[in-house]
Each structure stands twice: as C-alpha cells, then as structure tokens.
Amino acid sequence: MRQTWTRWLAIFVSAAVLASCGPGRPPASALRGRLLLDPWEKPDFSLTDTDGKNFDFQAETEGFVTFLFFGYTYCPDICPVHMANLGAVLKRLDPQIAGKVKVVFVTTDPERDTPDRIRDWLNSFDSSFIGLLGSLDSVNVIQQRVGLPPAVIIEANERDASYTVGHAASVVAYTTDDKAHVMYPFGTRQQDWAHDIPLLVRGQWSIVDSR
Amino acid sequence: MSFWCSANGEPWTWSWQAYPGVWLFIGLLAMGYIETTRRVSDSETSRRRPFFFAGLVILWLASDWPIGPLGAGYLASVHMLKYLLYTFAVPPLLLHGLPREVIRRAIDRPFVFGVIKIFARPLVAFAVFNVVMLGTHLPVVVDGFNPSQIGSFTIDMAWLFAGLVFWWQVLAPLPELDPLSYPGRIVFLIVNVFIPTVPAGFLTFADYPIYALYELAPPVGTLSSRVDQQIAGMIMKIGGGFIIFLTASILFFRWHADEETDRREDGKTGSVTV
Numbered sequence: 001m002r003q004t005w006t007r008w009l010a011i012f013v014s015a016a017v018l019a020s021c022g023p024g025r026p027p028a029s030a031l032r033g034r035l036l037l038d039p040w041e042k043p044d045f046s047l048t049d050t051d052g053k054n055f056d057f058q059a060e061t062e063g064f065v066t067f068l069f070f071g072y073t074y075c076p077d078i079c080p081v082h083m084a085n086l087g088a089v090l091k092r093l094d095p096q097i098a099g100k101v102k103v104v105f106v107t108t109d110p111e112r113d114t115p116d117r118i119r120d121w122l123n124s125f126d127s128s129f130i131g132l133l134g135s136l137d138s139v140n141v142i143q144q145r146v147g148l149p150p151a152v153i154i155e156a157n158e159r160d161a162s163y164t165v166g167h168a169a170s171v172v173a174y175t176t177d178d179k180a181h182v183m184y185p186f187g188t189r190q191q192d193w194a195h196d197i198p199l200l201v202r203g204q205w206s207i208v209d210s211r
Numbered sequence: 212m213s214f215w216c217s218a219n220g221e222p223w224t225w226s227w228q229a230y231p232g233v234w235l236f237i238g239l240l241a242m243g244y245i246e247t248t249r250r251v252s253d254s255e256t257s258r259r260r261p262f263f264f265a266g267l268v269i270l271w272l273a274s275d276w277p278i279g280p281l282g283a284g285y286l287a288s289v290h291m292l293k294y295l296l297y298t299f300a301v302p303p304l305l306l307h308g309l310p311r312e313v314i315r316r317a318i319d320r321p322f323v324f325g326v327i328k329i330f331a332r333p334l335v336a337f338a339v340f341n342v343v344m345l346g347t348h349l350p351v352v353v354d355g356f357n358p359s360q361i362g363s364f365t366i367d368m369a370w371l372f373a374g375l376v377f378w379w380q381v382l383a384p385l386p387e388l389d390p391l392s393y394p395g396r397i398v399f400l401i402v403n404v405f406i407p408t409v410p411a412g413f414l415t416f417a418d419y420p421i422y423a424l425y426e427l428a429p430p431v432g433t434l435s436s437r438v439d440q441q442i443a444g445m446i447m448k449i450g451g452g453f454i455i456f457l458t459a460s461i462l463f464f465r466w467h468a469d470e471e472t473d474r475r476e477d478g479k480t481g482s483v484t485v
Contacts, residue, residue, distance in 0.1 A: 076222030077429035084430065088437060092418060124433065189426055190419040
C-alpha cells in the first residue's frame with residue numbers, strides 16, 4: 001500500500017516537472033504579447049501630426065520602441081482602454097525605460113477627429129502620445145502595409161447620423177531594429193505592458209524569436 | 212433584456228435598462244413578508260415593518276439599474292458599494308424587520324432549527340462571512356463570475372447570505388439560541404474589522420489593476436481603472452469599518468443602559484429588602 005502511494009507520488013512529481021519544462025511553456029522572460037513569428041518591417045509613411053506638421057514615421061521613431069495603433073476618439077471601448085493602459089503603465093515605469101518609448105495613434109475617423117480633438121483626447125492619457133491624421137484612404141493603405149485590415153465605417157444610427165468605425169484592435173510594437181516582433185490585442189492588461197515594455201526597450205525580444 | 216445584472220462588455224449608456232429578475236426577487240420577498248406577517252398582525256409587526264421594507268428598497272437600489280450593472284461590469288468602486296449595501300445595510304434591516312414570532316415559526320422544524328443553530332455560532336458566522344468576503348473578491352472569481360447572469364446572481368446571493376449570518380450575531384433576534392452578550396457582540400464586530408484590510412490593502416496599494424473585468428471594461432467617465440480600484444479599496448475598508456464601529460458604539464451604549472437599568476432595579480429591590 002505504502003509502495004503504491006510512493007509510486008503515484010513519484011509519477012505526479014515527474015509529470016509536474018516535465019510539464020513545467022515542456023515546449024508548451026514559454027521561458028520566464030517571454031513576452032506576453034502575440035508573437036509575430038515572421039517579424040513585420042516598419043512601414044515608411046508620412047502623415048500630419050496634431051500640430052499640423054509633417055510626421056515621417058520611420059525617421060521620427062528611429063531608435064525608439066514604438067507602439068502604433070489605429071483607432072478613433074469616439075471609440076467607446078477598445079481605443080480608450082488601450083491608450084489608458086499604455087499611459088498608466090508608462091507613468092509608472094522607470095523614466096529611462098519610458099523615455100525610450102513612443103506611442104503613435106493614427107485616426108481612422110478623419111471626418112470627426114480634428115487635430116484639437118485628437119490632442120485633447122490623447123492628453124487625457126499621456127501628453128507625449130503622438131496623434132496623426134490623414135485621409136481614410138491613405139490611412140487604410142498604411143494599415144494594409146503594416147499588416148492590419150483596413151478600417152470600415154459602420155452606419156449605426158440614421159437618426160443622428162452617428163456611426164462607429166470598425167478597425168484593428170491590436171497595437172503593433174516596433175523595436176529598435178525597425179521590426180515588429182510582437183503585437184498586443186485587445187485584452188492586454190497593464191501588468192502585461194509593464195512586463196513587456198522593459199524587455200522590448202532592452203532588446204530582449206530575441207529570446208522569444210529563438211523559441 | 213436581462214434577468215440579472217452582469218458584465219456584458221457593451222459600452223455604458225445612461226439609458227435605463229430593465230432587469231425583471233431583480234423585480235421578481237424583490238417582489239417575492241415583499242409578498243412573502245406580507246403573507247407571513249398577516250397572521251401575526253400585532254404592534255410588533257407594525258413597528259418592525261418599516262425596517263424590512265427599508266431593507267428591501269436598499270436591496271432593490273443595489274441590484275437594479277444603474278448600480279447593479281455598473282457594479283457588475285464597469286466600475287470596481289460601484290461593485291464595492293454594492294457589496295457594502297448587500298452585506299452591511301440590507302441584512303440588518305431585513306433581520307430587524309422580521310417579527311420574532313415569524314422567525315420562530317420559520318425555524319420550528321428540527322432540520323431548519325439544526326441548521327440555524329450551526330450558523331448562529333460565532334465562529335461559524337465569522338468563518339462564513341470572511342470566507343465569502345475574501346472568496347468573492349478574488350480576481351479569478353470576480354472576472355469569472357460577473358460576465359454571466361447566473362454567476363453575478365450567485366455572488367450577490369452569497370453576499371446577502373453572509374451578511375445575514377454576520378448580523379444574526381449582532382442583532383441576536385432569538386434569546387433561546389444563546390446569543391452573545393453585549394461585550395461578546397462588540398468583540399465579534401471588532402474582530403471582523405481586520406480581515407477585510409487584506410483585500411482592501413491589495414486594492415488600494417496595487418501598482419496595477421487587479422481585476423481584468425474592470426480594467427478592460429468600456430470606460431465610464433474619466434475615472435482611470437487604478438483610481439477606481441483605489442476608491443473600491445477605501446470603500447471596503449473605511450465604509451465597512453465605519454459601519455462596524457458605529458454598530459459597536461451603539462451596542463456599547465445599550466450595554467451601559469442595560470447595566471444602569473439592572474443596577475437601578477437592584478437598588479430598588481435592595482431598599483425594599485432592607
């Protein structure tokens with residue numbers, strides 16, 4: 001009887017050890033975002049920022065970890081949650097880490113999102129966030145070049161002509177090698193950002209790529 | 212239309228929503244009260260009735276739109292306000308509003324009496340209240356239960372049950388069940404101040420939001436999820452603590468008044484004897 005118990009205990013411990021070392025479990029330092037096994041190139045595009053100046057995406061973000069997100073200020077759920085979570089985490093991170101991060105928001109609703117509105121909206125999360133505008137056609141071309149689906153305007157309410165915009169819900173993270181190794185879908189939490197941003201800034205995305 | 216408030220992930224609007232399950236629940240409690248007290252219509256019932264219906268009104272306000280859905284799926288602070296109402300406001304009013312004869316009739320069966328005897332023990336009440344309080348504030352429970360109506364209803368009912376068990380000790384409605392003395396009840400209350408400090412501390416001092424549900428919920432107003440969580444922690448600690456210390460103070464003065472009355476009566480008896 002005693003031997004049977006010992007045997008079962010040994011099997012259980014072995015299984016637990018194997019499970020913790022197996023290929024299904026990422027290494028401790030693995031990123032929590034969604035991995036892009038074939039990294040995306042950083043797109044080359046220019047749009048207008050909220051000050052009315054030309055913003056060359058590749059040149060202005062060179063040497064920074066850059067989070068690129070396409071959304072709109074009237075968005076009731078995904079956009080404010082992503083921006084609020086990123087803003088909250090960047091405020092709490094070591095300034096040396098946070099200072100090497102840029103957040104770029106591109107509106108998919110140029111009809112309603114004026115430069116002032118975008119600026120005010122972004123300032124409510126973090127005044128360092130960059131807001132960009134362009135025609136919906138040009139923004140959609142950029143999204144497709146990035147690897148995201150184009151935005152679609154959904155007519156929702158005929159009475160007051162209000163509408164929503166269907167858009168990609170993921171934030172694309174470009175690292176200092178000008179590639180995106182990881183993207184962050186809706187549902188990414190502040191503790192996930194806080195875990196991943198220092199790794200991305202330190203260039204430790206390669207731990208993930210080598211898996 | 213939903214039966215009970217739950218987290219549905221839809222953007223919040225201030226348009227009124229109907230929750231017929233809440234009305235049904237409150238209606239059944241009201242009808243049950245009217246029916247059972249009809250047969251014991253005396254001065255005690257008319258004195259206690261306002262307390263019971265005040266408890267029902269608070270229960271309805273805490274469960275229905277807007278507090279119900281805001282607490283179930285949007286704001287941790289409103290979730291905590293709802294918890295406080297369910298455990299610290301509604302149960303004492305419902306218990307105090309029940310005529311003693313109604314309670315005696317309700318437990319006048321061996322099985323029910325046996326169950327009540329178990330839950331009327333201070334240590335059992337302490338354990339039930341604190342296990343429910345801690346368990347229903349675990350992130351896995353809040354994030355897992357609130358998105359479904361049945362899950363959200365289960366949490367609400369667990370709070371109500373734990374509150375009734377807790378306040379039974381304090382209000383001691385039936386002398387035949389050997390209730391705690393006044394000092395015993397005061398100690399029971401004070402002891403229950405400490406354990407909520409643990410979840411309240413986590414909520415108040417955590418670097419990042421604990422509950423995915425409220426962190427990822429469509430925003431309501433300009434409150435950040437972390438500030439919302441800090442408010443929730445303070446409501447739990449300060450709100451709960453205030454009610455407990457207020458009740459302990461009331462019990463202390465009642466104890467003092469009872470002692471004074473006993474002393475005066477002893478004095479009167481003594482003078483007659485001498």
